[in-house]
Amino acid sequence: MVAHQGGTGYENPFMSEPILQVTDLTKAFGDVMSVDGVTFDIQKGEILGLLGANGAGKTTAINMVLGIITPTKGSVTVFGKDLSHSRIEILRRMNFCSTYTQLPGNLRVWQNLKVFGKLYRVPDLPKRIDEVLEMLEISHLKNRVSGELSAGEGTRLNLCKALLNRPELLLLDEPTASLDPDIADKVRKVVSRIREEESTTILYTSHNMRDVEEVCDRVVFMHKGKVLFIGTAEETLHHFEEESLEDVFIRVARSGEIKPNRGKQKGEVSK
Amino acid sequence: MSLGNVQALVLRYLYLYTRTPIRAVELLFWPLVHLLVWGYLTVFLQENMNSDFPFKITYLIGAVILWDILFRAQQGVAIFFLEDVWSRNLLNIFAAPVTNADYLGSTYVVGFFRAGVTSTMLGGLSLLLYSFNIFDLGLALLPFIFNLLVFGWALGMISTALIVRWGPAAETLAWAVPFFIQPFAAVYYPVSALPVGLQWVAKSLPCSYVFEGMRGTLNTGEVDWASLGLATGLNVIYLAAAGVIFVRVMNTAREKGLLTKFASQ
Numbered sequence: 003m004v005a006h007q008g009g010t011g012y013e014n015p016f017m018s019e020p021i022l023q024v025t026d027l028t029k030a031f032g033d034v035m036s037v038d039g040v041t042f043d044i045q046k047g048e049i050l051g052l053l054g055a056n057g058a059g060k061t062t063a064i065n066m067v068l069g070i071i072t073p074t075k076g077s078v079t080v081f082g083k084d085l086s087h088s089r090i091e092i093l094r095r096m097n098f099c100s101t102y103t104q105l106p107g108n109l110r111v112w113q114n115l116k117v118f119g120k121l122y123r124v125p126d127l128p129k130r131i132d133e134v135l136e137m138l139e140i141s142h143l144k145n146r147v148s149g150e151l152s153a154g155e156g157t158r159l160n161l162c163k164a165l166l167n168r169p170e171l172l173l174l175d176e177p178t179a180s181l182d183p184d185i186a187d188k189v190r191k192v193v194s195r196i197r198e199e200e201s202t203t204i205l206y207t208s209h210n211m212r213d214v215e216e217v218c219d220r221v222v223f224m225h226k227g228k229v230l231f232i233g234t235a236e237e238t239l240h241h242f243e244e245e246s247l248e249d250v251f252i253r254v255a256r257s258g259e260i261k262p263n264r265g266k267q268k269g270e271v272s273k
Numbered sequence: 274m275s276l277g278n279v280q281a282l283v284l285r286y287l288y289l290y291t292r293t294p295i296r297a298v299e300l301l302f303w304p305l306v307h308l309l310v311w312g313y314l315t316v317f318l319q320e321n322m323n324s325d326f327p328f329k330i331t332y333l334i335g336a337v338i339l340w341d342i343l344f345r346a347q348q349g350v351a352i353f354f355l356e357d358v359w360s361r362n363l364l365n366i367f368a369a370p371v372t373n374a375d376y377l378g379s380t381y382v383v384g385f386f387r388a389g390v391t392s393t394m395l396g397g398l399s400l401l402l403y404s405f406n407i408f409d410l411g412l413a414l415l416p417f418i419f420n421l422l423v424f425g426w427a428l429g430m431i432s433t434a435l436i437v438r439w440g441p442a443a444e445t446l447a448w449a450v451p452f453f454i455q456p457f458a459a460v461y462y463p464v465s466a467l468p469v470g471l472q473w474v475a476k477s478l479p480c481s482y483v484f485e486g487m488r489g490t491l492n493t494g495e496v497d498w499a500s501l502g503l504a505t506g507l508n509v510i511y512l513a514a515a516g517v518i519f520v521r522v523m524n525t526a527r528e529k530g531l532l533t534k535f536a537s538q
């Protein structure tokens with residue numbers, strides 16, 4: 003194991019069978035090791051935060067879980083099945099939302115949701131579309147042209163798409179990145195709520211500490227493709243001997259190396 | 274292939290066209306301009322040429338209509354992909370449970386519709402303006418159209434593969450690829466007009482048999498079924514090769530992270 007494995011802080015009776023298991027996941031783009039031997043798992047109903055500075059490898063890791071990028075090494079197992087063999091079957095029970103994507107701007111909100119609802123074979127689609135719009139408080143935008151929505155509305159529409167099929171595993175790539183604090187707060191509440199109500203398992207990348215502190219059960223701290231530490235927010239603070247996650251984040255980002263707390267024996271990461 | 278997925282992807286395209294009718298301009302305007310230019314050139318040549326010239330000038334109008342079928346089918350595939358690039362929707366599609374076959378299947382349907390819309394318009398107008406009836410080709414019209422659609426799809430898949438491989442900078446290939454082959458495809462002139470070396474190139478392209486066949490059929494009323502059979506055979510090879518290229522490039526794209534690069538452009 004590259005990093006410490008802390009407790010989840012979230013008690014779950016099905017601890018034994020992870021929904022997502024990532025093992026020694028590695029991606030090299032030429033000389034750049036975007037993701038370097040990453041191992042972690044997520045239990046059913048858990049929210050795991052993937053935390054790290056720009057370029058830490060969060061998006062690349064998420065894209066490997068989606069099968070949009072093929073790993074150089076390592077494996078991704080979802081619902082107990084190997085991603086490289088059962089991709090379509092797995093994707094049907096999964097969904098994703100990223101700040102880097104949009105739904106086609108020239109379609110109306112309901113048209114976009116209908117197209118994706120059909121792709122994910124959502125039963126009773128019209129009702130589900132109303133439900134997800136309601137959940138993200140954008141029902142009034144149903145007939146609007148998607149391209150005319152504000153950034154915050156667009157992100158919430160993206161999230162609607164991601165919730166359509168009641169995914170068992172939801173991947174969120176910086177869902178709050180372009181949102182004002184009010185909307186970001188609402189999005190965090192929705193994320194927490196669907197976990198409560200539907201036991202959705204969530205992998206959540208962010209460089210926003212509030213996100214992580216509020217919604218994540220555990221954090222995977224990444225730096226330059228490597229996992230520095232896995233644990234609850236508290237365990238992370240303890241491990242790095244810092245007051246806040248923000249301090250940890252800044253120190254890791256600036257130190258530029260795996261052992262962030264030089265001079266302090268306790269803060270070192272075992273290798 | 275999942276018919277439900279194909280339906281959903283085609284639906285997206287239909288919404289696009291019904292929501293923004295201005296897009297139909299592209300579908301109707303350029304073919305119309307083409308037809309007018311070649312049509313009036315035909316009229317001019319007909320009036321000024323002596324009658325023993327062995328080349329029926331109305332071929333040109335038939336060529337415009339048939340070429341456009343190939344071009345629209347190719348565009349159906351290539352533009353379909355680019356629409357997702359332009360709207361930053363590519364990752365949503367490829368993160369959804371959509372197989373290569375679903376994706377390609379829907380591009381075929383869209384290509385078919387596009388070709389249907391323009392050829393109907395061109396066929397009608399050429400009859401009205403130039404008394405050229407495309408249905409004079411008779412039963413041969415069906416295999417002609419079929420072969421052009423299939424070859425167009427193959428070219429579309431290859432165009433898309435090139436765009437994926439070389440990135441957004443290669444976008445113009447979506448329009449350029451058919452015109453790379455046009456000089457050798459014997460669209461507006463017979464294969465025999467080409468230098469001998471290039472005649473071999475022409476003979477390796479399924480569409481050249483269709484354009485030759487069109488001229489032959491208009492001339493003699495006889496259909497050269499043998500060469501149409503050859504065209505179909507060639508098409509099977511092109512389509513299979515294009516499919517292999519497409520799938521391989523998609524795999525390369527997953528290895529090199531090309532799809533995500535599109536997304537972050």
Ligand SMILES: Nc1ncnc2c1ncn2[C@@H]1O[C@H](COP(=O)(O)OP(=O)(O)O)[C@@H](O)[C@H]1O
Nearest residue numbers: 031036055056057058059060061062529530531
């Ligand atoms: N498709 C790609 N081709 C080449 N390098 C890439 C590609 N995608 C990401 N990278 C590189 O991998 C590293 C990690 O990027 P990324 O996963 O986007 O980080 P994060 O999401 O944590 O900001 C960066 O150095 C980035 O430049």
Ligand SMILES: [Mg+2]
Nearest residue numbers: 060061062176
């Ligand atoms: Mg990122």
